[in-house]
Amino acid sequence: MKVIVDEDKCVGAGQCVLAAAEVFDQREDDGVVVLLDxxxxxxxxxxxxxxxxxCPALAIEVLQRP
Incomplete structure (x- = not known):
């Protein structure tokens, strides 16, 4: 699996952090997603x-690797 985030689309809702805190975080200043892994x-x-x-903004893309 490969995870890609589009910071420009992110609205800072934080749903990604609630679902997978080991993989996602949010910037302190504006709440935009930070990809940790x-x-x-x-x-x-x-x-x-x-x-x-x-993700309400569809800012996270998950690619499955063969």
Whole structure:
């Protein structure tokens, strides 16, 4: 799995952090998403997919690797 975030789309809702705090954080000043791990371990894949689905701005893209 590879995770890509588009900071320009992010609205700072924080749903990604609630779903997968090991992979996402937010900037202090404006709440924009910060990607902590672009290639999270298998154990976190479900949480990352949930975070992407919750994102109201569709700022998170999850690519599945073969």
């Amino acid at each position: 672009a290639a999270p371990p298998d154990a976190l894949h479900s949480s990352v997919e949930d975070a992407a689905a919750r």
